[in-house]
Amino acid sequence: MIKLHHLNRSRSLRILWLLEELGVEYEAIRYERDAKTNLAPPELLNLHPLGKSPVLEIDGRMVIESAAIVEAICAKHGQHLVPPTNSDAYISHMELMHFAEGSVMLPILLNLYTTKLGDGAAPLQPRIQSELNNHFSYMEQTLRPSGHWVSDGLSAADIMLSFPATIVLRYGMGDQFPKIAAFVEWMQNRPAFKAAVAKGGGD
């Protein structure tokens, strides 16, 4: 049985969404962020030295990193969500799977941490904001007329990009990036996404 170690308000929601879309049998084990620090509880350190979420138990192995977890689940239960390896779409799939936790997360995390510096962050802000725009614009441009990133329907890359896409809206930038906003609206209306939110504790 697949077990997902899920932290509230985290990237792990995309794994819950994927599992719900695939209708796979799994158990979600919930962990709550510390109310003061917003950090993960120490119990996650019992599973993996990084102490972060998501962590997936599959075939007797602990897997970390959302993109690796998505690939591992799709390899077993969702081959239709990944393009054939010899196709051009597969290259796009790989680019976006890595982009979602690599390139785009750097300005997002810089923004998160530097806002804690207050006015001290002012010299960094223009570069951070221009890099947020740069990466969100790339996401907007690569969304296909179908409303998806790699194919004409849901794919693994959509699952991975759902996290930064949600952040675009949280930053109040939905008007600037209407295709991303439409994707998030589509996702939030999916029964599987609603079930994932409920499984994750409602947030």
Ligand SMILES: N[C@@H](CCC(=O)N[C@@H](CS)C(=O)NCC(=O)O)C(=O)O
């Ligand atoms: N690149 C990793 C990032 C994992 C990660 O940083 N998870 C966050 C949740 S969004 C976490 O566990 N944060 C709690 C903490 O750092 O204490 C992935 O994609 O799984």
